[in-house]
Amino acid sequence: MIVHSPAVVLRRFSYSDTSIIARCFTQEMGKISFMVRGAKRKKSPQTAFYEPMSHLDLVFYYNERRDMQTVSKANFATTYKNIHGDLKRIGYGMAVVELTEKTITDHDPHSELFIELLNILHTIDTRAEQLNLVYWYYQIKLLTLLGFKPDLDNRELTGLVLPDPTKGPNSAQILSFLLSGNLSDTGFQSKLNELSVSAKDRKVISQYINTCLYYHFDGLKELKSLRVLKALVTA
Incomplete structure (x- = not known):
């Protein structure tokens, strides 16, 4: 079956001396792994496409019996102007795609989450301030769309009591505000600029959201980009 779908590259890793495996979040088919032959050759035009955070327009052959699919055609759907030139933007962008890669399952479409991911990457590229709020928004939206919307009035989960989300000023x-917001709403983005976030707020909110994520998804404590992001935010 031939599929034409937007996609975001979540991860890439070497497969051989000349080829890579690219793990992508496609809007039509969910998370899929692609074998990209020849992508590591110096003159290959494919090399630039398969960097994490790339927003692509893909045509590929899909066979449900195969672990890896084959790309027929790839083009950039969007090129980000600012992310790759700024360490903090890189940190947030990589944290977003790594979080996504760790929490969604293969071949399980989440079109609404895909659109949120594109909105987040666009916002990280175009917005310079309070990216921590944008990242928290995505964490909460991901939890919500995958069926685990946080309930601030109920801290008790099976086998766990969540941190108190009211301890910061x-x-x-x-x-x-983040739970009820929509990043596509320009009014919501404007109000983000008005929020006052103290060091105590930052700690309380991060602990609360991360505990929710760690409870529902295995392996998130091993996110490399989150450690880098923490170092950048506290620097």
């Missing part, structure tokens, strides 16, 4: 209000 503005933490509860910020979390409520």
Whole structure:
């Protein structure tokens, strides 16, 4: 079956001296691994396409009996102007795609989450301030769309009591705002600029959201980009 779908590259790794495996989040088919032969050759035009965070337009052959699919044609759907030239933007962008890669399952489409991911990457590329709020928004939106929407009034999960989300001076209000917000709404983005986030708020909100994620998804404590991001944010 031939499939034409937008995609975001979540991860790439070497397969041989000349080829790579690219793990992509496609809007039509969910998370799929692609074998890209010859992508490591110096003169290969494919090399640039398969970097994490790339937003591509893909045509590929899909066979449900295969672990890896084959790309027929790839083009950039969007080129980001600012992400790759700024360490903090890189940190947030990589954290977003790694979080996505670790939490969605293969061949399980989540079209709404895909659109949110594109919105987040666009916002990281175009917005310079308060990217921590944008990242928290995506973490919450991912939890919500995958069926685990946080409930600030209920801290008790099976076998776990969540951290108190009200311990910061503005933490509860910020979390409520992010839970009800929509990044596509320009009014929401404008209000992000007005939020006051103290060091205490940052700690409380991060602990609350991360505990929710760690509870529902195995392996997230091993996210490399989150460690890098923490170092960047606290620098």
